[in-house]
Amino acid sequence: MRRQGNGANVAGGTGSQGAQNGYWLLAPTLAVMALGLAAPLGLVAVYSLKNQTGISLSEGWTLAQYGEVLGRASYRTLFWRSLGISGLVTLVTVLLAYPMAYFVAFKARRAKFVWLIALTIPFWTSYLLRVFAWKIILGFDGVINSGLMRLGLIDHPLTFLLYNPFSVVVTLAHAWAAFAILPIYVSLEKIDRSLLEAATDLGDGPLRRFLRVTLPLSMPGVIGAAVLIFVPTTGDYVTPTLVGGPAGSMIANVIEIQFGRIGNWPMGSALALVSMTAVALVAGAFVLLARWATARVR
Amino acid sequence: MRKHALLLYALAYLAFLYVPVLVLPIFSFNDSQFIAFPLAGFTTRWYARLGADTAMLHALGNSLKVGMATALLSTLLGLLAARAVTRYRLRGTHAALGFISLPLFIPDIVLGISLLLMLGAIGLPLSLGAVVLGHLLVCVPFAITVLVARFEGFDRDLEEASADLGEDGWMTFWRVTFPLILPGILASLLLTFITSFDEFLVAYFLSGTEPTLPVYIWGQLRFPERLPMVLALGAIILAVSVALVALAEYVRNAGVKKPMVGA
Known part of the structure; x- marks a missing residue:
């Protein structure tokens, strides 16, 4: 019953006129994106090809x-560290979230909805304060140290907790958990349960069944989660600034400095474009590799 | 046995998610300037002090303004675009949607500095309007996702019936289409508002002398004596966000008999 002509009638036009209406509806959004995204990014590219002396830009390229x-x-060093930390964050977050998503999809039964709500609530606090909370927890006179000393388990505060790549990874694995749990949960939920029964009937044990059926079929969710986490965490500024210390600083910190204190916009632009490209390349390569691997297992 | 192991893991993971978040309310009622154990007793003075902080209230006002403008504009743009892609078979739809969702794949810091460069190039001052433009980039993809799902969920025959009964295009939209997608619109408004309200980095680069609430909080984090007050603010934001999100979920699922799928 969904005839194209009839549908166009409702909008008050037919055929190509209907399509024209469609383009008019898309136009405002595309215009805002062109103004707010394409033009500024183009300008970043222009700046990155200039030299700056004082406050004026060079004529040539x-x-x-x-x-x-x-x-x-x-x-x-900073690029490799940023990619390494985010890669580790992505791995840790996905590995931690997978069993959780699996539990909700297959074992929670009636309580599924309650679990999903319970898992998302922590992510609706201010991002800034969620990250800051980790600084309070891991700090020199923070919650863990004061708690352990109060209990008499340690005499001196533990200093390895904060201001290093470890604290950045823990904080980000917490801050981005929902972006792993939800996509993985969705792809697990979509799996046809009769496939699992079929695997069991054909003699696969639970582990073999998981490796050959459940895991490959949930890979779209895993890949989606990995990209959703890897891209923004590589460019994260708040977390390395608050809990990273000098050993845990990342690429966004130098970009911010170039645009802030140092005021070298061409340099900052080049840094921004290179990191954007690096992130896109790594993420793209990962997606291709993961798809290839999944296809092989199946 | 294995089922219990998985349940235990799930509970431990839940604790990992909640502990940092619970730090905010717990220490916001703690009667000490220092955020450490043992707890020193119950007080509401941090909340009282917060209410008297005019700079904070001003930043809150800015965030509310930016959040509302962003929510209205991104939902409007999302509505037009979602209508276009669900209603017409257009060439280049995929390319257009890909372009619109590009901001999801670009680190916020790049969005922030690129808009900063553009304002500088055209000679416009930093302002809350610039922050709204930046937030639109982040929020429009969310709005479109929510609204496309809603548009796809309703029965096109209802519109055709309205047309057959003699209503013109606009009347059909207002009397049939709009009420049907209203839950999607409300959910989009709430989600984009919360996203804008919480956004820090873009606002940090673009807000200039008019800080939004996250930018103001960022400035406060340097002063240890002001921390309990910041935690009280965080606890309030948590309570209000939870209420708003619960409302959004409720509205989004109203009338749609489908299992909930995350954002």
Whole structure:
């Protein structure tokens, strides 16, 4: 009953006129995105190809910024550390969230809805304060240290808890947990239960069944979760600033400094574009690899 | 036996999610400037002090303004776009939707600095309006996702019936389509409002001399003596957000008999 012509009639036009209406409806959103996204990003690209002396930009074009971004050892360290920390965050978050999502999808039964609500509530607090809470918990005179000393388990505060890559990973694995739980849960929920029964009937034990049926079929959720977490955490500014310390600082920290205190916009632009590209490449490569691996297992 | 192991794991994971969040309300009622055990006794003075903090209230006002403008505009844009892609078979729909959801794949810091550059290039001052533009980039993809789901869920025949009964396009929209997608609209308004209200990094670059609430909180984190007050603020935000999200979930699922699928 869904005839295209009839549908167009409701909108007061037919055929190509209907399609034209459709483009008019899309136009405002595309215009805002062009103004707010495409134009500014284009400008970042322009700035990254300039030199800055004082506050004025050079006339000609130059690749000097990129040369420095890719050539300077301290930047390279920062790039690798950012990608490494986010990669680790992605891995830890997905590994921790998978059994949780599995539990809700297969074992929670009637309480499913309650579990989902309970799992999402912590993420509706201010992001800033959720991250800051970890600084309070892990700090020198923080909750863990004061609690352990009160209990007499330690004499001196533990200093390895805060201001290092470890604290960044813990904090981010907490802050982005919902972005892993929900996509994995959705893909587990979609699995046709009769496939699982079939595997059992054909003699697969629980582990083999999980590895050959459940896990491959839930991979879309896992891949989606990984990308959703990896991309924003690589560029996160709040977490490395609050709990990272010098050893845990990441690429967003130097970008912020270039646009803030140092005021070298071409340099900051080149850093931003290089990190954006690096993140896109790694994420893209990961998606291709994960799909290939899944196809092979099946 | 294994079922119990999984249940235990689920409970432990839940604790991991809740402990940092519970730090906020617990220490916001603690009668000490220092955030450490043992607890020093119950007080509501941090909340009282918070109510008297005019700079905080001003920032709160800014955030409410930005949040409402962002919610209204992104829901309106999302509504038009969702209507376009669910109603017409357009060439290039995929490319257009891909372009619109691009901000989800770009780190916030890049969005922030690129808008900062553009304002500088056209000579516009930093302002709350600029923050709204930045927040639209982040919120429009969410609005479209929520609204497309709603548009796809309703029966097109109802619109056709309205047309057959002689209503024109606009009357059909107002009397049939709009009421049917209203739950989606309300859910989109609430989700985009909360997203904007919580957004820090873009606002940090673009708000200039008019801080939003997260930008104000960021400034306060440097002063240890003001921390209990910030925690009280966090506890209030938590309570209000939970109430709003519960409302949004309720509205989004109203009348749709489907299992809940996360955002």
